[in-house]
Amino acid sequence: xxxxxxxxxxxxxxxxxxxxxxxxxxxxxxxxxxxxxxxxxxxxxxxxxxxxxxxxxxxxxxxxxxxxxxxxxxxxxxxxxxxxxxxxxxxxxxxxxxxxxxxxxxxxxxxxxxxxxxxxxxxxxxxxxxxxxxxxxxxxxxxxxxxxxxxxxxxxxxxxxxxxxxxxxxxxxxxxxxxxxxxxxxxxxxxxxxxxxxxxxxxxxxxxxxxxxxxxxxxxxxxxxxxxxxxxxxxxxxxxxxxxxxxxxxxxxxxxxxxxxxxxxxxxxxxxxxxxxxxxxxxxxxxxxxxxxxxxxxxxxxxxxxxxxxxxxxxxxxxxxxxxxxxxxxxxxxxxxxxxxxxxxxxxxxxxxxxxxxxxxxxxxxxxxxxxxxxxxxxxxxxxxxxxxxxxxxxxxxxxxxxxxxxxxxxxxxxxxxxxxxxxxxxxxxxxxxxxxxxxxxx
Numbered sequence: 537x538x539x540x541x542x543x544x545x546x547x548x549x550x551x552x553x554x555x556x557x558x559x560x561x562x563x564x565x566x567x568x569x570x571x572x573x574x575x576x577x578x579x580x581x582x583x584x585x586x587x588x589x590x591x592x593x594x595x596x597x598x599x600x601x602x603x604x605x606x607x608x609x610x611x612x613x614x615x616x617x618x619x620x621x622x623x624x625x626x627x628x629x630x631x632x633x634x635x636x637x638x639x640x641x642x643x644x645x646x647x648x649x650x651x652x653x654x655x656x657x658x659x660x661x662x663x664x665x666x667x668x669x670x671x672x673x674x675x676x677x678x679x680x681x682x683x684x685x686x687x688x689x690x691x692x693x694x695x696x697x698x699x700x701x702x703x704x705x706x707x708x709x710x711x712x713x714x715x716x717x718x719x720x721x722x723x724x725x726x727x728x729x730x731x732x733x734x735x736x737x738x739x740x741x742x743x744x745x746x747x748x749x750x751x752x753x754x755x756x757x758x759x760x761x762x763x764x765x766x767x768x769x770x771x772x773x774x775x776x777x778x779x780x781x782x783x784x785x786x787x788x789x790x791x792x793x794x795x796x797x798x799x800x801x802x803x804x805x806x807x808x809x810x811x812x813x814x815x816x817x818x819x820x821x822x823x824x825x826x827x828x829x830x831x832x833x834x835x836x837x838x839x840x841x842x843x844x845x846x847x848x849x850x851x852x853x854x855x856x857x858x859x860x861x862x863x864x865x866x867x868x869x870x871x872x873x874x875x876x877x878x879x880x881x882x883x884x885x886x887x888x889x890x891x892x893x894x895x896x897x898x899x900x901x902x903x904x905x906x907x908x909x910x911x912x913x914x915x916x917x918x919x920x921x922x923x924x925x926x927x928x929x930x931x932x933x934x935x936x937x938x939x940x941x942x943x944x945x946x947x948x949x950x951x952x953x954x955x956x957x958x959x960x961x962x963x964x965x966x967x968x969x970x971x972x973x974x975x976x977x978x979x
Contacts, residue, residue, distance in 0.1 A: 548615040551582040551608055555597060555621060557589070568797060569620045569642060571747075576649045581612035595634070596627045602634050609635050618645055625674050643670060646796075658721050665714040672707050737778075738901050739788045741817035741850075743842065745834035746794025748825040749857040753884035754791040757781075781894060787901065790817065795841040797833070804844050815847035819901055822854045826881070827861035853896055854879040860886045869896050875953070876900065899949050906948045909968035912940045916965065919958055926950060941967075 550573055554566040566585065573580055586601050595602050596619065609617060616638045617631070623641050631639040640648075647667050654660045742750040758777040775791045792814055814820065820842075828834060835854075842848040859865040860883040867889025870879040877896035882889035912920055920940055923929050928946035935941055944951070955962040966972045 548578055549581045549613060550578040550616045550618050551584065551605070551612065551614045552580060553584045553597065553605065553617060553619045554586075555591070556585065556587045565620055565797065569618065569645075572642070572645055572649065572796075573618060576645055576652070578616070578618070581614050582608045584608060591621075591627075594627065594630055596621065596623055596631070602631070606635055609637055616640060618642070628674075658718070661714055661717055661721070665711065665718065668707055668711050668714070672704075672711070737786055737788055738818040739790060739816065740819045740821060740897065740901070741790045741814045742792060742823055743814055743820050743838060743847075743852075744794060744823035744855075745825065745828075745838055746796050748794065748823045748828075748834070749884050750794060750823045751791055753821075753823055753855070753857065753882075754789060756884050756887060756890065758789055781897060790814070795838050797837045804841065814842070815845055815850070817847075817850055819897070820847070820850050820852040821897075822852050824854060824856050825858050826856040826865070827858045851900065853877060853900060855893065856881045857884055859883050860888060867892055899953075905945060906951065906972075907943075907945045908951075908966050908972055910942050910944060910962060910965045911935065911967045912942065912965050914938060914940070916940075916961060919954075919961055922954060922958075926954070 552566070552569055552573060554569065566583070570580060570583075584601070584605055586597060588597070592598050597605070605617065608614070614637060617635055618640055620642050622643060623631070623639070628639050628641070647663065647670060650659075650663045651667065654663045742754055744750050754775070754777075758779050777789050778786060779789055780786055822835075822838060824831060824835060839848065842850075856879060859867065859881050865881060867881050867883070869877050869892050870881075872878040877899050880889065880893045880896050882893055884890075910923075920942065923942060923944060923946075926946060928944050928951070929942050930945050931943040933941045951962065963972065
């Protein structure tokens with residue numbers, strides 16, 4: 537089996553390299569690379585930034601910049617150079633020869649972080665699969681020392697199988713075995729999901745840019761101790777908890793891995809089964825660090841990954857977190873034109889605004905169904921129409937005097953809101969059960 541981790545060991549002194557191409561906004565990516573390097577345990581001893589129109593075929597950066605980088609590496613005694621870009625195997629090999637130290641890419645760095653954080657068997661399988669897929673692309677020309685002839689019994693008289701070919705074959709075999717193991721895990725996960733559907737237990741999945749505060753909020757809502765820290769990918773393995781929420785009942789909360797810009801495709805593919813909790817959820821809580829200057833870009837990055845895993849059609853509630861870091865931002869709910877919650881402003885770390893989050897989830901997911909009968913006079917045609925638009929009417933008859941008798945079954949929260957908007961008319965005309973009281977949930 538291949539030792540992927542020999543390419544990089546956390547805790548090393550590292551120089552970061554970022555090339556600003558005209559068509560890219562690389563400044564923000566450099567900030568993210570710094571966070572990634574720190575999350576991996578690297579000690580950043582230097583940063584090189586330069587501008588180019590196109591990558592250099594041999595070194596990615598120009599030969600003059602290679603000399604400058606060599607000087608920086610020597611002076612800082614750096615052990616690793618981390619490029620904020622993808623390098624070809626030959627570029628990586630050429631740079632290592634000139635710089636006399638390890639050279640890794642942003643993708644390799646992310647894979648290393650995932651390898652450090654994986655705790656469950658499924659997580660470790662997924663990371664290894666992503667690593668081997670990445671390594672498979674580097675075996676094209678990357679490891680010249682593998683071009684050795686291997687002879688043996690039955691191979692005399694011929695060139696034998698090259699070490700490179702042997703390694704490729706072993707890679708394919710290991711990747712196939714990993715896929716089979718993960719398929720088994722996914723089938724078990726699907727069975728668990730079917731059981732939840734059968735029991736009519738809604739699933740609420742936490743999604744968001746990494747370090748947005750998902751795990752902090754998850755711990756607050758579930759009274760759990762999921763690892764939460766101010767770093768990228770603090771949580772990797774999915775965590776599911778069953779909780780009882782006010783006016784909702786039993787639900788499943790699922791905390792999953794955070795997203796970043798340009799999340800490696802192989803990593804998304806490897807973690808697709810884990811991310812199925814997001815794809816199959818009844819509601820997504822998109823946790824957003826509202827204090828981050830790049831908030832809109834982060835939202836777009838999450839949307840892009842959700843599209844990749846086919847989870848962009850799931851109903852979503854945006855949770856703007858960390859409002860305690862901003863002035864003049866108050867906790868509360870924002871409603872869309874249909875009267876449905878679309879955003880909530882909170883601070884999970886300070887336990888501020890959580891009652892609004894409960895209320896919004898209750899309005900979106902509330903399964904507290906009530907059955908009533910209302911007798912409406914002809915003047916209340918508008919109220920009748922609104923009940924039909926809500927899908928709340930199970931049947932309709934007419935009294936001898938012409939009143940509209942509606943059999944209504946719907947969520948208590950939405951009926952209470954309609955009653956409030958109609959100045960108590962729904963409660964006034966309710967005939968069964970008698971003296972039924974509509975009361976909006978208090979948290």
